[in-house]
Amino acid sequence: MESPSIINEVVNNLQQHSQSVRIKKIIFLATKNVWISDKNKLDKLDFLAIFQELISVNRTKESLRDALYSAASTLNKKAEYIFISNTILTLVEAVFTEAVTANQSPTVVQSGVATEKPVAAKISSFPKDRNDLFDIKLDIMRYTNPLRAKILIFSTLYHQFRYTEDELSLLKRQELDDLIIKLYRACPSVTQLKNKLNTTAKNLPISSENLQAAETILMALQGYYTEAKEDEFRERESLESNQEDNNNQGTNFIDDDDKDETCQLAN
């Protein structure tokens, strides 16, 4: 078991956080499958014990993330609790790093490779393997509505989606796979990806759902960003400035998967 002092520290941080009430609610739900809304009842809980139970069942960051997201998806305020879940994941990172450095059985992540760092295990470049794309799509679909994800990515790459019949028909000619690839190629760093997705999400109607979609897409793609990718992007940029600019005004739905698209970003 991980050293008690790390857990105590993490639990303290969670309890002192400004969102501690919501944090406790979602952790309790993920552990015991019961929702407590009464603050008094929440305060009386042995939060340390509950937290220990949660991480003994979810021994990797990915597993904990899945458990928290699953719980959040059953709630009305799903988007807000996904945010809280992400906050929790950041605060508890130390628990998972500890386990690895203390030479416990290394946390085995999805790819079957033991991780040395608390960041996502998938450090391969993209799309090195067609299976990666399937995994990314699976991650996105599990936690957000596929159409919303498409609209968000479309709006980030082209123009703010207009929610008309015509635009919905247009979107049917774009496959989610292709949109994901284009989005990844258009954003050289995780920060850029995050900013562009969030900005676009805030400008779309029902922004809380779209912000959640943004978060999901970010989580699914961030593991594929490495330093190598940023270099590759800079290289490609200098090549493109020598080529004729592709039709990048507004919509461009011609299938051009063997050309790199310069992306028209939403403001």
Next chain:
Amino acid sequence: MNVTELLLKYADGIKNFKGASLVGVNLINADLIGIILAEADLQGANLTFAYLNRANLMKANLIATKLSGANLNQANLSRANLHDSDLHGASLQGATLNLVNFTLANLMDANLIEADLRGADLRGANLTGACLVGANLREEKRLYTANLRGACLRKADLRGTNLTGANLTKVNLSAANLNDVTLRNAEMSNVNLSEANIVRGYLAEANLTGANMRFANLMGANLTKAKLPMADLSNAILQGALISDADLNEVNLNRANLQSAKLTNSDLSRVNLRHANLSNAELTDAYLARADLTGANLSKANLARAELSSAILAGANLQGAILPDGKIYK
């Protein structure tokens, strides 16, 4: 019933609207979680982005309804009619969809993870890019068979699905992901599996007559007793695959990678194996009459008791192979 009435009653806590008549209504974005609309008539209704999680829509009439982006997770649509409906980007995770009529429906990029699709009729449906991970399409007691004839499942994700006995005739599964899929006894004549991933796929006794499997990845797949006459497996990866007792009459295996594959007892008569990689392959008792092995790599292959007379071996590499008479070629 009109929409306002429905929404007011729902807001009041009423959920049971069984048999309601709601033809062509506008319920875009409506929150109808857990609603009961079994046997209701919703033909042509617009339910784009509607929340129908856990709804009961058994036997409902949903012909030509718009359900794009709708949330139908855990909903029960058993025997409902969704012919020609629009489910683009919809979420149907864990939904009960057995015996649903999805003919000509648009399920592009839809989430069908862990859905129960036993006996569903998906003929001509568009499932491009759809995610069916863990879905159940298994033939049930010879009574209900999932029918996907002529459906488009290009780039669909079918990992871990159970397609035992399913009807996949003429289905387009190009570039789809079928790793670890169970396709035992499946009806797949003329299926398009080009560039598909079928790693460790279980295709024993499947009917793959005339199938297009060019560039498919069948590493470690089990094709024991599969029927593959006239199938095109050129450039396919069949490393370590089990192909014993399969019917490979006139199969095209041009440039296929059959390294360490097991082809014991296989009928490879007239098969095109030009430039194929058969190193370390098991070909004991294989029937290779008139097979074309021009430029093939048979190094260390085991050809004990194989029938090689009239096979074309021009430029073939037989280094270290065990010949039909038991001697090793040097």
